[in-house]
Amino acid sequence: MSSTPFQLAALLAIVPAIRFTSVARGDWVAKTNPSEARGGLNRVAVYASRAPPTVQTTDLPGQWQYSRCLAEPAPNRVFPYHFYLPGNNSAQNCLSQCSAFGYPAAGMEYGHECWCGDVADITNNGGTTVPESNCTMACSGDSLHLCGDSWRLQLYLWSGTLNNWGTPANSGRYEYLVPGLVPPLLATVGINGKVSFLEKFGTSEFQNSTGAYELDLSLVNDFSHAWREMHVKSDVFCSAAVVLPDKAGRILNAGGYSKASTSQDSSQDSTFGLRLYAPDGSAGVNGTNDWEEDPVNFKLQSRRWYPTALVLSNGSVLVMGGENGANGAPSPSLEILPRIPGGNTQVFLDWLNRTDPNNLYPFLHVLPSGLVFAGYYNEARLLDPVTFATVKILPNIPGSVGNPLAGRSYPLEGASVLLPQRAPYTDETTVLICGGSDSGGDALDNCVSIQPEATNPTWVIERMPSKRVMPCMVALPDGTFMIMNGAQKGVAGFNAADDPNLSALLYDPSQPVGSRITILNSTTIARMYHSEATLLPDGRVLVSGSDPNAYDAPETRKFPEELRIETGAYGKKYQINVQLFHGKTSGMRVSLVAATSSTHGNAMGGRTTFPAFSCSGNNVCTVTAPPNARVSPPGWHQLVRSG
Ligand SMILES: *[C@@H]1O[C@H](CO)[C@@H](O)[C@H](O)[C@H]1NC(C)=O
Ligand SMILES: *[C@@H]1O[C@H](CO)[C@@H](O)[C@H](O)[C@H]1NC(C)=O
Ligand SMILES: *[C@@H]1O[C@H](CO)[C@@H](O)[C@H](O)[C@H]1NC(C)=O
Ligand SMILES: *[C@@H]1O[C@H](CO)[C@@H](O)[C@H](O)[C@H]1NC(C)=O
Ligand SMILES: *[C@@H]1O[C@H](CO)[C@@H](O)[C@H](O)[C@H]1NC(C)=O
Ligand SMILES: *[C@@H]1O[C@H](CO)[C@@H](O)[C@H](O)[C@H]1NC(C)=O
Ligand SMILES: *[C@@H]1O[C@H](CO)[C@@H](O)[C@H](O)[C@H]1NC(C)=O
Ligand SMILES: CC(=O)N[C@H]1CO[C@H](CO)[C@@H](O)[C@@H]1O
Numbered sequence: 001m002s003s004t005p006f007q008l009a010a011l012l013a014i015v016p017a018i019r020f021t022s023v024a025r026g027d028w029v030a031k032t033n034p035s036e037a038r039g040g041l042n043r044v045a046v047y048a049s050r051a052p053p054t055v056q057t058t059d060l061p062g063q064w065q066y067s068r069c070l071a072e073p074a075p076n077r078v079f080p081y082h083f084y085l086p087g088n089n090s091a092q093n094c095l096s097q098c099s100a101f102g103y104p105a106a107g108m109e110y111g112h113e114c115w116c117g118d119v120a121d122i123t124n125n126g127g128t129t130v131p132e133s134n135c136t137m138a139c140s141g142d143s144l145h146l147c148g149d150s151w152r153l154q155l156y157l158w159s160g161t162l163n164n165w166g167t168p169a170n171s172g173r174y175e176y177l178v179p180g181l182v183p184p185l186l187a188t189v190g191i192n193g194k195v196s197f198l199e200k201f202g203t204s205e206f207q208n209s210t211g212a213y214e215l216d217l218s219l220v221n222d223f224s225h226a227w228r229e230m231h232v233k234s235d236v237f238c239s240a241a242v243v244l245p246d247k248a249g250r251i252l253n254a255g256g257y258s259k260a261s262t263s264q265d266s267s268q269d270s271t272f273g274l275r276l277y278a279p280d281g282s283a284g285v286n287g288t289n290d291w292e293e294d295p296v297n298f299k300l301q302s303r304r305w306y307p308t309a310l311v312l313s314n315g316s317v318l319v320m321g322g323e324n325g326a327n328g329a330p331s332p333s334l335e336i337l338p339r340i341p342g343g344n345t346q347v348f349l350d351w352l353n354r355t356d357p358n359n360l361y362p363f364l365h366v367l368p369s370g371l372v373f374a375g376y377y378n379e380a381r382l383l384d385p386v387t388f389a390t391v392k393i394l395p396n397i398p399g400s401v402g403n404p405l406a407g408r409s410y411p412l413e414g415a416s417v418l419l420p421q422r423a424p425y426t427d428e429t430t431v432l433i434c435g436g437s438d439s440g441g442d443a444l445d446n447c448v449s450i451q452p453e454a455t456n457p458t459w460v461i462e463r464m465p466s467k468r469v470m471p472c473m474v475a476l477p478d479g480t481f482m483i484m485n486g487a488q489k490g491v492a493g494f495n496a497a498d499d500p501n502l503s504a505l506l507y508d509p510s511q512p513v514g515s516r517i518t519i520l521n522s523t524t525i526a527r528m529y530h531s532e533a534t535l536l537p538d539g540r541v542l543v544s545g546s547d548p549n550a551y552d553a554p555e556t557r558k559f560p561e562e563l564r565i566e567t568g569a570y571g572k573k574y575q576i577n578v579q580l581f582h583g584k585t586s587g588m589r590v591s592l593v594a595a596t597s598s599t600h601g602n603a604m605g606g607r608t609t610f611p612a613f614s615c616s617g618n619n620v621c622t623v624t625a626p627p628n629a630r631v632s633p634p635g636w637h638q639l640v641r642s643g
Contacts, residue, residue, distance in 0.1 A: 051144065053136075053137075053138040053139070053143060053144055053145050053146045054144070054145060054146065055132070055135075055145065055146050055154065056090075056091045056142070056145040056146070060091055060092075060095065060156070061091070061092055061095050061096040061099070062095070062096065062099050062158065063158050063159045063160050064091070064095045064099065064106075064156045064157070064158055064159075065156065065157055065158075065159045066154075066155075066156055067155040067156055067157045068129050068132070068155050069129070069130050069131065069132050069133075069134050069135035069148070069149075069152055069153070069154060069155070070107060070122065070127045070128070070129060070130070070152065070153040070155040071127065071128045071129075071130040071134065071151060071152055071153075072109075072125075072126075072127060072151045072152070072153065073125070073126040073127070073128070074151045076125060076126065077115070077125065078107075078115070078117070078121055078122055078125045078126070078127040078153065079103075079105065079106070079107065079115040079116055079117030079121050079125075079153075080116075080117050080121065081098075081101075081103065081115065081116045081117060081400065081401045081402050082113055082114060082115045082116070082402055083097070083113075083114055083401065083402040083403075084112055084113055084114070085112055085113075085114055085140060085141060086112050086140055087112075087140055087141060088140065088141030089108055089111060089112045089113070089114060089139045089140040089141050089142070089147050090108075090139045090140075090141040090142035090145065090147070091108070091139070091142070091145060091156065092142075093114070093141060094106060094107075094108050094114035094147075095156055097114065097116070097401060098114070098116035098401060099158055099162060100401075100461055101116065101398075101400070101401040101446060101461055101463060102162055102163050102445075102446065102461065102462065102463020103116035103117055103118065103162075103401065103463070104118065104119060104157065104158035104162040104163070105117050105118055105119045105121060105122065105155070105156075105157055105158070106155075106156050107148060107153030107154050107155040107156060108139060108146075108147035108148050108153070108154045109147065109148035109149070109151075109152060109153045109154070110137060110147070110148055110149065110150055111137040111138060111139060111140050111147050111148070112139075112140035112147070113147075113148070115153060116401050119157060122155075127153070127155075130152065134149060134152050135148050135149050135152045135153075135154050136149050137149050137150075161514075162463075162514065163463050163465070163514060163517075164514055164515040165465050165517050165518065165519055166506075166515075166517070166518030166519065167518070167519050168518060171518075171519065171520045171521040171570070172504070172520045172521050172568065172569055172570030172571070173521050173568075173569060174504075174521060174522070174523040174524075174525075174543070174566050174567070174568050175566060175567050175569070176564060176565075176566055177220050177542065177565045177566055177567050178215065178220040178221075178223060178226055178565050179223055179563060179564060179565070180197075180213075180227075180544065180563040180564060180565045181206075181209075181213055181227055181229075181563065182197070182199040182204065182206050182209045182211075182213065182563065183199065183530060183545050183546060183547040183550075183561045183562050183563060184197035184198060184199050184213070184530070184532060184544050184545050185198065185199055185200065185236075185237060185238060185530040185532070185545060185547075185599055185600075186198040186236065186239065186241055186253070186532065186597060186598070186599040187532035187533075187534045187542065187544055187545070187597070187598045187599075188241055188243065188251050188534070188595070188596070188597040188598070189534055189535070189536065189537070189542075189595065189596075190214075190243075190249065190251060190277075190279030191243070191248075191249030191279050191595070191636055192279040192280055192281055192282060192287060193217065193282075193283060193537055194214050194215060194216050194217060194279065194281065194287075195214065195215040195217065195534065195536075195542060196212070196213075196214050196230075196251060196277060196279065197212070197213045197214070197215065197544065198211060198212055198232065198236045198239070198241070198253065199211050199212070199213075199236070199237075200235060200236070200237035200257070200550075201232050201234070201235050201236055201237070202234075202235045202270075203235055203237060203257060203259075205547075205550055205551075205554075205561060206561075210229055210230065210231050210232070211231070211232040211235070211236060212229075212230035212231055212232050212236075212277075212290075212291055213227050213228065213229060213230060214227070214228045214230055214279075214287075215227060215565070216228070216281075216283065216284065216286075217283070217536065217537075218283035218284050219284060228281075228286050228287070230277070230290050230291055231290050231291060232275060232291045232293065233269075233275075233291075233293045233295070234256055234269045234270035234273045234275075234293060234295065235256050235257040235258070235270040235273075236253055236256050236257075236270070236273070236275070237256060237257040237270075238255075238256075238257065238305060238306050238361075238599070238600065239253050239254055239255040239256045239273065239275075239304075239307070239599075240253070240254045240255055240304075240307045240308050240309035240319060240361075240597075240599070240602075240604060241253045241254070241309060241597035241599065241604060242309045242310065242311050242317060242597055242604050242605045243595035243596075243597065243605055243635065243636050244311070244317070244635075245311055245315050245633070245634035245635045245636070248278040248279075249278070249279060249595070249636050250276050250277060250278045250279075251276070251277045251279065251597065252274065252275070252276055252309065252317060252337075253273070253274070253275040253276075253277075253291075254273070254274055254275075254300060254304065254307060254309050254317075254319045254337075255271060255273060255300065255303075255304035255305060255306070255307045255319070255322055256270030256271050256272075256273040256304075256305065257270050257271065257305055257325075257326060258270055258271045258303070258305070258325040258326065259325065259326055269295040269299075271300075271303035271304060271305055271322075271324060271325055272295065272299040272300045272302075272303055272304075273293065273295065273299065273300070274293070274298050274299055274300060274337070275291050275292065275293045276291070276292050276293075277289060277290070277291045277292070300319065300335065301335050301339065301344060301345065301346050302322075302324070302331045302333055302335060302346060303322075303323075303324040303325060303328075303331060304319060304321070304322030304323075304324075304331050305322050305323050305324070305325055305326060305328070306321070306322045306323060306360035306361050306410055306600070307319050307320055307321050307322035307331070307360075307361070308320050308321060308361050308362050308363070308364050308602060308604060309597075309604050310364040310365075310366065310372070310604065310605075311366075311605060311633050311634070311635055312336075312366060312372075312385060312633060313366055313370060313385060313628075313629040313630050313633045313634075314629070315629075315633070315634050316336050316337060316338070317336070317337040317338075318334055318335075318336055318337075318364070318372070319334065319335055319336075319337060320333075320334040320349075320352075320362055320364060320374070321333075321334070321349075321352050321359060321360060321361070321362050321376070322360060323356070323357065323360065327357070329356075330352060330353055330356035330357070332348060332349050332350070332351075332352035332353035332356065333346045333347055333348050333349055333352070334346070334347050334349060334388060335347070347387075347388045349388075351376070351379065351381065351390070352376065355376055355377040355379065357411070358376075358377040358378075358407050358409065358410075358411070358412055358439075359376035359377045359409050359410075360409060360410035360411070361409055361410045361413070361599075361600045361601065361602050362374055362375060362376040362409050363375035363376070363408070363409065363416035363431075363433065363602065364604075365416075365418045365431060365607075366385070366630065366633050367382070367429055367452060367453055367630070368421070368425060368429055368453070368630050368631045369453050369630065370385045370630040371383060371384065371385060371391055371392075371452075371453070372384075372385055372388070373431055373452050375397065375408060375409065375416055375431065375433060376408075376409045377407040377408070377409055377412070378396050378397045378399055378404065378405060378406065378407045378408065379393075379394075379396055379397065380394040380395075380396075380397055380431075380450070380452070381393045381394055382394070382452055382453075392452070394450060394452055394457055395450075395457070395458060395459060397433065397448055397459060398446075398448055398459050398461055399436070399438065399444065400438050400442065400444050400445075400446070403438050403439070403440070405439060406436060406437060406438040406439065406444055407436055407437065407439070408433050408435075408436040408444075408448075409436075410492050410600055410601070411437075411491040411492045411493050411496065412436050412437040412438075412439070412469070412491055412492075413435075413436065413437070413469055413470050413491070413492040413600060413601045414433050414434055414435040414436035414437075414444065414468075414469070414471065414601055415433070415434055415435060415471045415472055415473040415483070415601035415602070415603075416431060416432065416433040416434075416473070416601070416602070417431075417432050417473050417475060417481055417603060417606050418430070418431060418432075418606065418607055418608070419431075419432055419449070419509045419608075420475075420479040420509065420591070420608040420609065420610055421607070421608070421609050421610070421626070421631060421632070422609075422610040423610060423611050423612035423624065423626075424612070425626065425627065425631050428451035428453060428454050429451065429452075429453060430449050430450065430451050430509070431449060431450055431451075431452055432447060432448075432449045432473075432481070432507070432509070433447065433448050433449070434446075434447035434448075434464065434468070434471055434473060434483055434507070435447070435464070435467075435468040435469055435470070435471040435483075435486060435601075436469060437469040437490065437491045437492075441489060441490050441491060442467065442489065443467035443468050443469035443486070443487060443488050443489060443490070443497075444467060444468070444469070445463055445464045445465075445466060445467040445468070446461050446462060446463050446464055447461075447462045447464060447507065447517075448460065448461050448462070449462070460513055462513055462514065462516060462517070464483075464505065464517060465505070465517065465519055466488060466501055466503075467488040467489075467501070468483070468486040468487070468488065468501050469486055469487055469488075469489075469490060469491060469492065469497060470485060470486040470487055470492050470497065470528055470529060470531070470600075470601060471483050471484065471485055471486040471501075471601060472484055472485045472486070472527075472531065472532060472533035472543075472598060472601060472603075473507075473533075473601070473603060474533045474534065474535050474541050474598075474603065475535060475593050475594075475596075475603070475606055475607075475608045476535065476539065476541075476570075476571070476593075477535075477539055477591050477593055477608075477638070477640035477642055478571065478589070478591070478642050479508075479509065479510060479591065479608055479610065480506050480507060480508045480509070480510075480571075481506070481507040481509075482504055482505070482506055482507075482520070482533065482541055482568060482570065483504065483505040483506075483507055484504040484505070484527070484533050484541070484543065484568060485501075485527035485528070485531045485532075485533060485543065485546075486500070486501050486527070486528065486531075487499055487500050487501060487526075487528045487548075488500070488501050492529055492600065492601075493529060494529065494547075494548065494549065494550055494551050495548065495549055495551070495552065496529070496548075497528050497529060497548060498558075500526035500527065500528055500559070502522040502523050502524065502525075502526065503519060503520060503521065503522040503523075504520040504521065504522070504523075504568055504570070505517050505518065505519060505520060506518040506520055506570055520568075520570050521568075521570075523543070523566060523568070525543075525546070525562060525564060525566060526546060526548075526559050526562070527543060527545065527546045527562065528546050528548040528559060529546065529547060529548040530545045530546060530547045530548075530550075530600075531543070531544065531545040531546045531562070532544050532545050532598040532599060533568070533598055534596065534598045534603075535593060535596070535638070536567065537638060539569070539571075539640075540567040540568065540569040541567060541568045541569065542565065542566075542567055543565070543566040543567065543568055544562075544565050544566075545562060546559065546560075546561075546562035547561045547562065585615035585619055585621060588615070588621075588641060588642070589610065589641070589642050590610065590611060590613045590621070590623055590639065590640065590641055590642075591608055591609065591610050591611075591639075591640045591642065592607075592608070592609040592610075592611060592626075592632070592637040592638070592639055592640075593607075593608050593637060593638045593640060594606055594607040594608070594609075594632075594635055594636070594637050595635060595636040595637065595638070605635060607632060607633075607635075609626055609631075609632055609637075611623050611624055611625060611626060612624040623639070
């Protein structure tokens with residue numbers, strides 16, 4: 001392979017086409033007179049004496065079926081999730097909420113409690129079958145039907161498969177790639193085919209760190225030559241980055257760390273920081289370019305620690321959000337780069353001000369209508385691409401079954417991607433967010449997706465096989481996504497999470513909802529706070545980082561500063577040459593995978609496109625680039641042939 005994917009893709013950035021249920025029956029009591037239903041025990045008792053409540057076995061939502069009266073082994077519970085429906089518990093309200101979040105076993109208890117979980121929880125947690133006569137309490141929202149008793153669940157089970165998770169015989173593999181030099185917090189594959197890493201600088205536990213290194217993938221078996229030391233002048237912890245749509249494919253890094261929001265020290269330069277690197281060199285040969293900074297003349301207008309960057313359709317860069325220093329006041333605004341000389345390009349965002357501090361590293365995507373999607377905390381909205389005024393407020397993002405206030409952006413960190421767009425680009429575009437955390441510290445076990453430009457968009461919930469906060473989501477060239485890294489407990493930050501999730505998942509949006517997730521192989525290396533995952537040109541995923549206990553003394557750290565670099569691979573390898581190839585063109589697929597910077601659950605710049613193409617008999621194919629910069633903003637892509 002002589003030319004890099006990016007050289008080919010460069011043409012694409014510039015030329016438009018290149019060669020080559022019903023309600024339960026007794027409900028009227030609650031509906032017509034809710035206060036009486038809640039408080040009017042006498043009235044309920046009168047009803048009860050006339051017609052004692054019975055088990056509801058028909059008119060159940062979905063595929064729920066009544067199972068039995070189940071005793072819990074007090075003080076332990078059978079199911080892990082619950083919520084209260086003080087005035088409106090019923091089979092309808094409890095069961096439909098449990099199945100919406102992917103739980104196929106559920107029960108009502110004590111009249112007003114709703115519990116959800118898995119069938120295996122029943123035996124694992126010591127549930128025992130007791131006589132039906134043990135369940136005697138009427139539902140708080142349905143006096144004609146039974147909702148368990150004290151430590152007694154009115155148990156229902158979903159008949160059929162609610163979550164059809166794939167478990168392939170060959171689940172891919174993690175492989176050790178190369179030893180690293182620092183625990184990086186930002187990884188970007190440059191147009192030179194090398195991986196650029198940035199780390200905390202000045203505040204790193206590694207006194208020998210310069211904050212910036214580049215990995216030559218052709219030299220991973222030759223450690224002493226594989227890494228190039230580079231240099232930043234200010235602290236890039238925790239900044240944003242995108243690959244610019246310019247000819248040099250420069251990486252722009254924005255924001256950074258200062259010790260305190262009020263400090264007047266020089267570390268303020270870091271939070272205003274803008275840094276550029278034009279990747280150079282080639283496989284086996286070090287480049288000579290380094291990170292460039294000019295804090296006096298080239299800086300942000302607001303201090304930003306934990307911002308997100310996005311390349312807009314017109315090629316300018318939007319930088320949004322963050323705080324003005326470590327755990328400081330919010331920077332509830334966006335700004336556009338490059339800044340017009342003397343001008344102020346900031347726009348105040350009241351919704352970021354209101355949701356601080358749960359909105360850091362917000363999720364941003366340019367949609368085909370040109371509107372900008374912003375997902376932050378448990379909210380989402382669409383912004384006008386010129387004024388950045390809100391055009392549409394989307395429904396709140398569902399959280400966990402018991403807590404709608406669970407969130408998706410740092411520190412409740414999930415990960416977000418745009419699902420692939422396919423020629424002729426007439427399908428609605430879908431935003432996917434996976435994982436996140438409850439404010440109480442339980443990681444979320446679901447992905448949610450929405451078609452934000454549809455007329456009445458709603459969130460679709462899909463359960464994941466396990467909980468995950470701080471996942472990374474990586475676009476693979478075949479239109480699937482690998483979900484990896486993260487923890488099952490806690491939130492993002494230092495000393496804030498536990499129980500790493502070692503296994504990877506594959507998310508395949510071409511499958512129906514409920515059948516999209518496959519459980520892949522596991523690593524042995526915990527990858528939690530400050531871990532990254534990045535697509536390599538051959539279709540493997542580079543996995544790096546983790547420093548969840550950075551500020552603990554080394555001997556007391558529960559999880560290490562992780563220097564080792566791995567790859568994760570699933571499925572076939574890809575051929576990224578389009579000028580000449582052998583083989584049939586029938587069944588072939590061509591995708592464009594945009595260059596990304598991976599940090600904190602964001603793959604900034606991410607976008608997968610399946611453009612139209614046609615091949616002639618002599619295997620010469622013509623790929624038609626997306627029709628406009630709203631469908632696909634300018635930028636660098638890997639052009640991948642598969643199939
Ligand atoms: C139950 O009642 C509460 C409080 O009125 C309400 O917020 C909630 O939406 C109701 N839930 C259902 C499933 O009807
Ligand atoms: C449950 O049923 C058993 C067996 O009939 C009975 O001995 C027990 O007292 C019942 N317990 C409750 C709490 O109703
Ligand atoms: C998981 O990966 C290991 C190597 O890391 C490999 O030996 C094993 O076969 C893989 N398991 C499956 C089920 O693919
Ligand atoms: C810094 O020192 C550590 C510990 O001695 C070493 O493992 C690491 O490779 C060094 N990093 C650099 C950038 O030299
Ligand atoms: C690249 O430069 C680094 C020093 O930053 C050196 O250690 C490494 O050997 C060089 N690699 C090559 C291929 O020359
Ligand atoms: C931002 O939020 C803070 C805290 O709620 C509030 O005091 C302040 O008035 C808000 N700023 C603006 C400009 O709305
Ligand atoms: C792109 O659009 C933004 C928002 O309207 C504007 O601030 C910026 O100047 C535009 N950039 C160019 C190159 O026109
Ligand atoms: C330790 C670990 O890997 N835990 C879970 C991570 O996620 C997979 C799939 O969701 C589970 O099967 C693991 O048990």
